[in-house]
Amino acid sequence: MTEKSEYSLKLLEKLEDEVNSCINCGFCESVCPTLPSSGFISSIGARGRVDVGKEMIREIKGKGVIELKVDESFYSCLDCYACLQVCPAGVNAGKVSEIGKEIITSGELTIEDQKNPIANMIVELTMKYRNPLGIREVCAGWSAGLQFESESTNLLYTGNMYQMMAYNETLGKIEKSMGDAFSKNMARYLTKHSGLSKYMKYFRNKKTEREMNSYLKNIYSLLKDSGIKFTYLHEEEPYPGTFIHDLGYEKEFSEYAKYLCDLFHERKVKTIITVDPHTYDLLKNTLPSYVTDFDFKVIYYLDLLEENDFQRTSDNITYHEPCHLVLRGEGYNRPKKLLESIAKVSMPYRSGKKVFCCGGPDELLYGKLSSNISEERFRQLKETGTEKIITACPICLSNLNKDDSVEDISSYLINRRKDNLKEVQ
Ligand code: SF4
Ligand code: SF4
Incomplete structure (x- = not known):
């Protein structure tokens, strides 16, 4: 050797x-x-x-x-x-x-360069712009006009995840219709000319953007109605770096983890309120081992909501569990418990430790494979025969959103808040 x-x-x-x-x-x-x-x-x-x-x-x-x-x-x-x-x-x-x-x-052990150009582009843009598509500033749009407590040590951290789904959909479609070679060439070009990422905003699906922004506003309202005080980083909010880690860029991820940790310290954050499973899992189970001073409390926003605040209904719903909540660390099932306190929840055959992924993580690199997986998962969820399918992850939602029965947990919850129901009556 x-x-x-x-x-x-x-x-x-x-x-x-x-x-x-x-x-x-x-x-x-x-x-x-x-x-x-x-x-x-x-x-x-x-x-x-x-x-x-x-x-x-x-x-x-x-x-x-x-x-x-x-x-x-x-x-x-x-x-x-x-x-x-x-x-x-x-x-x-x-x-x-x-x-x-x-x-x-x-690159040291393989005879030829086998790096994926799309992965390279994602990492390059994240390291440079703190967002995989170079759209960090655009991602704060949902918060326009909302009030935050700038002095609070609780940080609402969206990680840009819901916001990016409006782009994933369009980019995924390009990969599927134009083919792998086209997407890779486009990624190579964008890696070399990263300044062009400023035009990325034209690739968004505006309907999806409106929907995703509305889910973030739901989360904001659910927390506010529960009396929680929190701040938000607006245009400065960075992506958490999940892709950098998952795509195998260890050295870059170490650097990114330090940047993220320093930023939270600089902003005097004590508790990080996450809103998606990927960010929660990364901050809870992975990132702390890359830095020496990760002393933040990481929670999921659903932890802060009281079951008593929601009206028990006669709904029969299906819940799709995100792999990054149930198959990582200790496992986390607060969304299911909360839903069970409101409705009858019918779970698909592949649930709990046997849960079947929505296919989302393959959307940008292997679009066809990703859509085959999501079709299969959608079929499994439909098999339960309920009228509603609830998801608790923007990636799952985006991939499984094949008809009107699929809904984000934030919109399901907000429509069943006791105060909300009283207002409607
Ligand atoms: S083949 Fe069997 S032992 Fe090997 S990784 Fe798969 S389950 Fe484990
Ligand atoms: S089940 Fe398959 S796709 Fe999921 S982590 Fe294992 S090898 Fe990867």
Whole structure:
């Protein structure tokens, strides 16, 4: 083996630790959403990803370098961790994909550059503009005219997530209709000419933008009505960096994590109120291990709402659980509990530890795969036969929004607040 840096050797060790206990039983394949949606291409499934990891180690040990093309296998992973829930050996194929992407981005172990140009663009723009599409300022639009408590140490942190869905939809459509090569070339061009991202605002779907802004306003009102005081960073609010981490850009993520942590300290934040599962999971379970001074309390806005404030109804609804809430850390099921206090909740067969991802994380890189997964999840949700499907994540909502039955939890809740109902009567 040719001389490798300490960082690369550590990456290999991490990969070996993760794949070595695999006994090749295939249980993980039975729950992995990307395998059937890819037409059963084995390297686009959980066991296949572990096998690719094992082959990479064999190549390094034999030839000193990875010749195998591994990018599609790892970048197409949803990071949902459904595979980990069923693996008798405790192997996490999602983690294997994360390490695999880190190996690709480090560039030292592969014979050719396998970095995904769309991933590169996202990381480049985030590092430069603190937003994956360079639209941070536009993302504050929803808050126009609303009052915040600038002295409060509670920060309402949207992470720009709801706001970006208006762009994801259009960009996802471009990827699906123009093809992978076109999107990659467009991403390469934008990476080189990042200043052009100022025109990104013309790619938004205005109807989706209005809807997403209305959900953020619902969240604002739900918190205000509950007597919570909070501030907001407006145009300065940065994206949390989830993509940088999930796409395997470890060094960049370390830098970004420090920037984010410093910003919160500078603004004297003590409690971060998150509004989406990806930001909550990142701040709760991942980011603290990248910095030394993460001393903030991280909560989900639903934690601050009282069940008694909502009217019990005769509704029969279906709830789609976000993987990043139920399959990460300790698991988090406050949205389900809150909904159960208001309505009869019918859960689809794939729920709890068996939850099936909406396909959203693949939207920008593998549009067709993502829409196959969301079609399947939508079918599973419809099978419960209820009139409403409730989501608690902007990405799930955007991907599953295939008819009028799908609704964000914030709009479901706000319409069932006791005060709200009294006003209507
Ligand atoms: S379930 Fe675990 S042990 Fe079985 S094939 Fe998948 S990774 Fe290997
Ligand atoms: S994390 Fe999800 S998409 Fe990735 S291998 Fe596991 S089950 Fe499949």
